[in-house]
Amino acid sequence: MGSITFIEHDGNRHEVDIEEGSSLMQAALDNSVPGVDADCGGECACGTCHVIVDKKWASVAGIATEVENQMLDMTPEKAATSRLSCQVKVTEAMDGMVVRLPEFQM
């Protein structure tokens, strides 16, 4: 079983085990990673589970959908590899992936 690392804005790292089929947001919540609010519970409708995927892992994580981008456009911290973690399905191919949390969730 592989793992994914969340890095908080202050540099704190949280390594979480991969549970295939679950969302990246759920992985953060299940492991109490601070900084992921998930106010809508995974509906792609609040923008509070924003993560910035490490560039090397961007193609593995996939690109944001149109609806997702519309939410992400509302945060000033949006970056080229930004995703809403509720829309990223975790797979074994993500073993070793690094994602960063923004300073603030919108």
Added chain:
Amino acid sequence: MNILSSIVEKSTSLVSIPFVVEKTAKVIPMPLQIKGVHLFLKAKGKVWKGKPVPVFNESPIPDVSTLAIEDIDVSNPFLFKQNMWGSYFKRLRDECPVHYQKNSPFGPFWSITRYEDIVFVDKRHDLFSAEPIIVIGDRPEGMAIETFIAMDPPKHDVQRQAVQNVVAPKNLVEMEGLIRSRAVDVLDNLPIDEPFDWVEKVSVELTSRMLATLFDFPYEDRRKLAYWSDVIAASPETTGGECSADEMFLGAAEMATYFTKLWREKEAKKAAGEEMGYDLISLLLTNEKTKNMIDRPMEFMGNLALLIVGGNDTTRNSMTGGILALNQFPDEFVKLKKDPTLIPNMVSEIIRWQTPLAYMRRVAKEDVEVNGKTIKKGDKVVMWYVSGNRDERQIEQPDEFMIDRKRARNHLSFGFGVHRCMGNRLAEMQLRILWEELLKRFDNIEVLDEPEYVQSNFVKGYTKMMVKITAKAE
């Protein structure tokens, strides 16, 4: 009389008032234009019969079990005032979650009352339009201000992005210290061991101070901000409120005068090369897209009105609602005093429990099926957040106030999708500051009488709540 006659002439030839106002913005000061439109509409009212404004006379609301389902009308502006809303929405959720009322004083409308259906409607801006207004009734004539809360993408996205940074978390960090010191000043001067009105002395005062901070508005005139917010959001034809069109137009003209002056002062500061602050107008002036917003009065007024109303009723009534909730659930107050780290979670629970804005309205852009009912293109659709936040299907023991509720953040009060509340973090911060400072000072805040509620189908709030506070033992 040139200005007015030009407006009258153009308006009667079916050119919309906002268009005329936009076109003349550079030559005629905004407050004069608003007064002109008001005079024109008054004159028109005397000559032609305009659309009648509904009149609401209060009478006791019957027990919901005595009504046929089709006769239930949750747009009644006394439903919250008489504290009867709970049983009405429960019956709709259980028996008819997507409900059609065809004869309301605001015209026919659909009610969406379950959490899941509300999330669906809120997310699907492709199916449900927020234009031209997000309350049940129609816009008062002549007040066609442009606010992005009532615009669809892509126009919405551009407008919102222009102003959202003023309440973005990064900017709030800059303002937290000032907001806290102004709150502390209010709390340190409250009467101890004697009755006073919490709404007046704390909730209205604190939200006015916060708005004055946000706008860098003349501090001694801050209560005007609360007053303008009240008159803008409370006309009978929009929400069943108590404000007359005259009051609204005079309020709007006064607001335009104040903010035009403020804008020009900041503009001069900028021209002189002085350092700009973190307030709204400074941010608008330093942004390429918005630095000339004053030349687009409907947009200028619309954005100000949205921020004033959005930052006022909501937080004000959550400040009162939190006190009431802890009085109705005294064990939670004990729990809170033992563990003040619960404050952030409690803040979300207060916002759910209160739901200070009861709904947002949409219009179907095509025929849409929701939970077995077919909503026709053009029909009004009201998403009752106040009901979804008490939906037993989604939230455990929804009528209980639990400061340590799990997933307390998953409430509907901020809405979901592109129109999600922009000031959510500001609201949470203000309530957090209030409770942090209250717990430092007071041992008890006792509600003495039943509170009095606002007449409105939109603002779920309080006009008066008498309390007595006990200082913390040294």
